[in-house]
Amino acid sequence: METADFIETLRRDGELLADFAVLAGWGTAVPTCPGWQVRDLVAHTGSVHRWAAGYLAGRTQRTPIESCAPKDDHALAAWFRDGHRELVEGLTAAPADLECWTFLPAPTPLAFWARRQAHETAVHRVDAERALGAEHREFTPEFARDGIDELLAGFHVRSRSQVRTEQPRTLLVRATDGVPDTEQPSAWLLRLSQEAPCVERLADPSGAPADCTVRGPSAALYLALWNRGRYEDLDVTGDASLVELWRRASAV
Incomplete structure (x- = not known):
């Protein structure tokens, strides 16, 4: 953008x-x-x-x-x-x-x-x-993906991030809708540990291994990851405890 x-x-x-x-x-x-x-x-x-x-x-x-x-x-x-x-x-x-x-x-x-x-x-x-209690005004996929990227690859790679695990774990966030800007990533792989997360941007997430995967439209992911949306509106597979960790610890 x-x-x-x-x-x-x-x-x-x-x-x-x-x-x-x-x-x-x-x-x-x-x-x-x-x-x-x-x-x-x-x-x-x-x-x-x-x-x-x-x-x-x-x-x-x-x-x-x-x-x-x-x-x-x-x-x-x-x-x-x-x-x-x-x-x-x-x-x-x-x-x-x-x-x-x-x-x-x-x-x-x-x-x-x-x-x-x-x-x-x-x-x-x-x-x-x-x-x-107003009707929600939707974000464009392009803006939403940018906000996901800022949150994951900007805020949460810093030392102050509290999203940490005792043992190494991986969380894959995958946007399922297309955007005109093909330079934007469609997925982010978070490698969690006792240190701040390492985040890898992925243009093609197919085959990326993860303990938990969260899929959905960009705008729904944006809201959920910023703790303003419902994970029930997304497709969560694998270890759902990583989603609960995110809910508890991801505030910035």
């Missing part, structure tokens, strides 16, 4: 998140984020947007995410929309050769922040949908 595509997805999903939050009500529970109410969801996402936007000016050192949401619920929607708009405009105006701090591999820092914030906002848009 191109950076412009991620920025457009970020724009759309941020606007939807705000709309759903207002309709749901600030005190409504968010089923996909136990312990959170809608105000917590909006405060978190809005604070992340402002944190990310701060790097677009060229900040080269990591800074902590600080909650800066207003205490007054009546001001929350406008505050969120202002920060979201600042982030979208900052990404749109940023130079291609932007230099700033990042924390996952990417072609450029600009590509990193556009991608990361698109997926951050997309997942939390789903949270707002679930709080409202």
